Amino acid sequence: MTPSPAAPVSAPVPLGPPAAVVFDLGNVLVGWDPEGFYDREIGEDRRRALFAEVDLHGMNDLVDKGALFRETIYQWAEARPAWAPEIRMWYDRWHDIAAPAIEGSIRLRDRLRAKGVPVFSLTNFGRYSFEEALPRLPFLAEFDRQYVSGLLGVIKPDPEIYRIVEEDSGIAPGDLIFTDDRADNIAAAARRGWRTHQFEGWQGWAQRLVAESLLTAEEAGL
Known part of the structure; x- marks a missing residue:
């Protein structure tokens, strides 16, 4: 009996670029080291x-x-x-x-926005501390959408805060890419299907944005 030919193995379909980029703030755009x-x-x-x-x-x-x-x-x-x-x-x-500003990350955020890539913030930040921070750190407000825990009443890594982002933005989890310095926050996003990058420095984040075809190496400052 002649064996049937093996079924072809489908190669993974490459993902396209993310539809939006989500930044944590503390230790991503501004230092936070109590x-x-x-x-x-x-x-x-x-x-x-x-x-x-x-x-x-x-x-x-x-x-x-x-x-x-x-x-x-x-x-x-x-x-x-x-x-x-x-x-x-x-x-x-x-x-x-809450200092200093992380200039490399700010530049990446600004270059993404200049290319028309939607950029969101998702941050554990108090309602009132955020208000006090903005006059000194106005760059914290320069996002297309902002998700501030103190306004939402829930903090990372609670799954609810990620669900709120998905529902409000209308973007599927796999089309969001998120950077945060905390492993637990990254893991919670990954469990929902988000693309994730644990932030350890702006250069590594820049490399990931290039790999996701969101910026060129030159645009990313590499």
Whole structure:
């Protein structure tokens, strides 16, 4: 009996360029390093003790979910008098914590927009901290669509925030490409079918945008 010929194996259909590019903000467009800030201000040993005794990142999550900015931080300081001055620094010196601007990423965002590529932001950022940030960091608002956790009432990596982006933009998950510095945020997007890039520097992000046929190497600054 003559064996039947093997069925041809279909090659994967190459994906076209993404329909929109989604940027995180902290540590992608602007620095965000509270530990480094406190190390410089109070020394590493005291910083470690502070962060061990006070869940400052948990406090900031409340702000990112929409809680009042100054009031939340000052309430935490009042409830923890041993660390009150240091806790208040999270608000009083916030502009030193959220710094500096990452110019390479800003250029990439601007070059994408100049080519007509829709560019969105998807950020864990408080409603009120975002308002305070814009006068000093106006580039944070220069997006075609903005998805700010403090306005939405949900933070990454909750799947709901990614669903909101899909529904609001009308773009299928596989046609979105997203960069974020945090592995958990990237993993949550990937589970929904988004294309993802974990941000470690603007050059690596630039290379990925070139690979996705969104920019040329020259446009990307490579």
